C-alpha cells in the first residue's frame with residue numbers, strides 16, 4: 001500500500017474502479033491522470049472527448065468494431081493450456097494468445113478501434129507515434145483497412161534500431177516521419193505528433209498507442225483493450241472450469257495489462273504487472289516505472305514516472321523496446337496505490353530465459369516484452385505450488401529475432 005492514499009481513500013477508489021466509475025469527469029483515476037496539456041491542445045482534446053462520448057458505446061459503433069475484430073483481427077484469440085510448462089512449474093498454466101491477433105500483438109485492438117472512431121468523427125487523416133514500430137505497423141494496417149491516410153512519427157534512433165518495421169509501415173501505405181528532436185526516441189515522437197495535431201485539430205485524428213497521456217486516451221485505450229480480459233475471463237470459466245488464482249501481464253505504457261486486468265479487478269484474483277528490470281536497480285538501468293518511480297507529470301498525465309531529484313525525466317533501458325518508456329498509464333498508478341495490483345520487475349536475462357523455456361516447451365515464440373510476464377509467473381509458481389495461473393501473451397517474438405540471434409539458445 002502506498003502512502004499516497006489513506007486506507008479509506010484507497011477503499012473508496014477501488015470500489016469506484018470496480019464499479020466502472022473511473023476515470024471521473026475530469027479524467028482522473030483518484031489523484032492520477034487528468035489533462036495537463038498546453039492551451040493550444042485543449043480544443044483537440046475536447047473534440048476527441050466529445051467523439052468518444054458520442055460513439056464509443058453506441059450500438060452501431062460497437063457492432064462495426066465487433067465485426068472488424070472478428071473478421072479482420074481474428075478474435076476471439078485462443079486461450080491455450082500449457083501442459084509441459086504446467087508440469088515443469090508445478091502449476092496450472094493458461095495463456096491468453098494476443099500473439100495470434102492480426103499483425104502479431106494486442107496493439108491492433110486499439111488501432112482498429114481508434115481508426116474506426118477517426119472515421120466517425122470525420123477526420124481526414126491519422127497521425128500516430130511509434131517506438132519499436134509495433135504501434136506504427138498496427139496503425140498503418142488499421143488506417144489502410146478503413147481508408148484513411150496515415151503518418152507515423154518515429155524517433156531517428158528508433159528508425160535505425162527497428163529498420164524492418166519502418167519498411168513494414170511504409171508497405172502498409174503509411175508515411176514515416178523521422179523525429180530528430182529531443183531524445184530521438186518514443187518520447188520525442190509523441191511530442192512531435194502532438195505538435196502536428198495542433199496545426200489541424202479538426203482534420204487530424206491522433207491515434208495514441210498505449211493507455212498513457214492526457215484524458216481521454218487512458219480511458220479510450222482501456223475500453224478498446226478490455227476485450228482481452230473479457231474474453232479470457234469467459235474462456236477460463238469455459239475451459240479451465242474456474243477463474244485463475246493469479247494473472248500476469250507485462251507493463252510498458254500498460255495497455256495490454258489494463259486490457260487483461262480491468263475485467264478481473266472485481267474478482268478474487270491476484271493481479272501482477274511486470275515491468276522491465278533491465279540490467280540493474282540503478283536509475284537509468286531499467287524501465288521499472290511503478291516499481292521504482294515517483295509521482296510527476298509526463299506527456300499530459302499525472303502518474304508515476306522515472307525522474308531524478310530535480311524532476312528530470314530519466315532515460316530507460318530494457319532488452320525489449322516495447323517496455324522502454326519512462327512513464328506508465330495513470331490507472332496503473334492508482335491500482336498500485338490502492339494495493340489491488342502488484343507491480344514487480346524482471347531483468348533482461350530472466351526474460352530471455354523465460355522466452356527460451358516457453359519456446360522449447362510449448363512451441364510459442366513470444367515477444368521479449370511478454371517474456372517478462374512469463375519470468376515473473378515462473379517465479380510465483382515456484383513459491384506458490386499448485387496455483388492456477390493466467391498469463392497475457394501480448395505478442396509474438398518474430399520481430400525480436402535480430403535481438404535474439406545475439407543470444408545463443410541454451411535449451412536444446
Ligand SMILES: *Cc1c(COP(=O)(O)O)cnc(C)c1O
Pocket residue numbers: 105106107134135209210211250251252253254255256257322323367369370394395396
Ligand atoms: C508495445 C508492446 C507492449 C507494451 O505496451 P503496453 O502498452 O504496455 O501493452 C507489450 N508487448 C508487446 C508485444 C508490444 O508490442
